[in-house]
Amino acid sequence: MRDTKLKIFSGSSNRALAEEICSSIGVPLGDATVNCFPDGESFVKINENIRGADAYFIQSTCPPTNHHLMELLIMIDAAKRASTQRITAVIPFYGYARQDRKDQPRVPITAKLVANLLMSAGANRVLAMDLHSQQIQGFFDIPVDHLFASPVFFQYLSTKKFNKLVVFSPDVGGMKMASAYADILGASLGLVAKKRVNANTVEAINVVGEVDGCDVLLVDDITETAGTLTAAAKILKEHGAKTIRAAVSHCVLNEIAYERLRGGLIDELITTNSVPIDTRGLPITVLSIAPLLGEAILRINTNESVTSLFKIKGF
DSSP: OOOTTEEEEEOSSOHHHHHHHHHHHTOOBOOEEEEEOTTSOEEEEEOSOOTTOEEEEEOOOOSSHHHHHHHHHHHHHHHHHTTOSEEEEEESSOTTTTOOSOOSTTOOOHHHHHHHHHHHHTOSEEEEESOSSGGGGGGOSSOEEEEOSHHHHHHHHTTSOOSSEEEEESSGGGHHHHHHHHHHHTOEEEEEEEEEOSSSOEEEEEEESOOTTOEEEEEEEEESSOHHHHHHHHHHHHTTOSEEEEEEEEEOOOHHHHHHHTTOOOSEEEEETTSOOOOTTSSEEEEOOHHHHHHHHHHHHTTOOOGGGGSOTTO
C-alpha cells in the first residue's frame, strides 16, 4: 500500500519531467517556491507540511550545472530542517559524472565530491539513471537505485525495421553497453576507435566490425558536443553504412552539437527527456522516462524491489 505521506517536489532544471512523473503515478506535484535573489543566490521554500513525509526531489544537474546542483542541495537541506522522514534525490542526469577518476596529476574526482555534498546536505537515498560509470554508486554511503534507459530505447527500436543491424560503440569505454544492446536486438557488434584531439574535437581512426550495406545503431550514455557521434558516423558512412541512428541517454546539447547534427551524418538521434532538449527541427526523437522513474518512486516508497524495472517487455 502506498504511503499517504509520499511527496514529490521539483527544482527548476526539468519541471516538465517532474510534472509528467507525477501525472503517470497519480501523485500531485508538491508546492515549493524555487527561485533566485537579485544577487543570484538560490532560494527555496517548501509551502506545505512535510513532517514525517517520504520526500522525493527531482532535479537534473544539467546546465547551468552549478546552479542546479546548488538548488538541489538547498532543497534537501530545507526538507531535512522540516523534519522529513526520508529524503530521496531523484537525479535523472548526474552532472560531473565524467570526472569520476584521476586521469592526470592534480585533478579532482568531482563525481565523488558531488556525492559527498548530497549526503552532507541530508539525502538518505539517490535515484539516478544511466550514470557515466558504475563505480559512481560506490561514491555514496547511502542506497543508490541506478536505473537504465535501455528498456525505453528497446521498446522504441522494436517498432523499427532494420536491414542487417549492427550496434556500434563510438569508443572503447562503451563496449559493454553496446554488447547489451546487440544481444537484445539480435544484432552484430562493432567498435569505432577514436582519438581525442581536445575537449570539443574527436577523430575516428578505425572501424572494427561489419559496416557495408548495414543499418548502424550507435549507443552512448551522454553527448554534449556530438563530436564523438559525428566522427564515428563519418567513418561509418565512408565504410558503406546504409543508415546511422544514435541512441544516447542524455543529450546535453550545445551550439557546437547542433551545428554538427545539421551536417546530416546521423539519420536519427534518439534520446530521453532526462534533460530539457530543443530539437530545432533536427531528426531528434525524445522518449519519455517519466513512467520508469514514477514506477521506481512508487516502489521505493512502498519498500518494493525495483529489479523488475530492468526487464524488457516484448523481448
